[in-house]
Amino acid sequence: xxxxxxxxxxxxxxxxxxxxxxxxxxxxxxxxxxxxxxxxxxxxxxxxxxxxxxxxxxxxxxxxxxxxxxxxxxxxxxxxxxxxxxxxxxxxxxxxxxxxxxxxxxxxxxxxxxxxxx
Amino acid sequence: xxxxxxxxxxxxxxxxxxxxxxxxxxxxxxxxxxxxxxxxxxxxxxxxxxxxxxxxxxxxxxxxxxxxxxxxxxxxxxxxxxxxxxxxxxxxxxxxxxxxxxxxxxxxxx
Numbered sequence: 001x002x003x004x005x006x007x008x009x010x011x012x013x014x015x016x017x018x019x020x021x022x023x024x025x026x027x028x029x030x031x032x033x034x035x036x037x038x039x040x041x042x043x044x045x046x047x048x049x050x051x052x053x054x055x056x057x058x059x060x061x062x063x064x065x066x067x068x069x070x071x072x073x074x075x076x077x078x079x080x081x082x083x084x085x086x087x088x089x090x091x092x093x094x095x096x097x098x099x100x101x102x103x104x105x106x107x108x109x110x111x112x113x114x115x116x117x118x
Numbered sequence: 119x120x121x122x123x124x125x126x127x128x129x130x131x132x133x134x135x136x137x138x139x140x141x142x143x144x145x146x147x148x149x150x151x152x153x154x155x156x157x158x159x160x161x162x163x164x165x166x167x168x169x170x171x172x173x174x175x176x177x178x179x180x181x182x183x184x185x186x187x188x189x190x191x192x193x194x195x196x197x198x199x200x201x202x203x204x205x206x207x208x209x210x211x212x213x214x215x216x217x218x219x220x221x222x223x224x225x226x227x228x
Binding site for chain 1: 121150152154156158162163164165166169170175205207209211212214215216217218219220221222
């Protein structure tokens, strides 16, 4: 059974950094790209970008350049999202999602709530 | 890339049918047969309900169906059940492995 298991909730102060993990299991990690999706409180799903799990090459959506970094550790089938210089507006649930074909997401992580508050 | 346009809400009584529209452009919905629909219950992971416009993943009831005409895709839920109450999002491939999501439709089962 394919699973994407994300790290737990985080409470951070403005200006800090956070790293969210997404561990994949029961499939060949490098066979499918991984995307990241954000849901801010009361808002809809917002696509953040994706990372090629073969090459490690990331691509970021508009609005997610600079402070957002996607990375991998293929030895443990894990994708990471790091956000630096956190702001209150980064408060959201962050999801990883497996790209089955043409940015169709067949499996999702359970979500990681990142709260930024002083 | 602008978000796809969905109605903010939809509703129906148990047993009835409801259709949710998703309007894009020729650069996304109209240009590719890669429209997906996701069901999202609060606090849970989104679930793929329809892919490639009208196909259902294993385990998704056939009460859920999808279609597309031009730049507008639709999700129809027939025989509404209480557990169908959720947020629904459309998504379309928009080139370069980029998707674009719809704005969200809150489906209420009356």
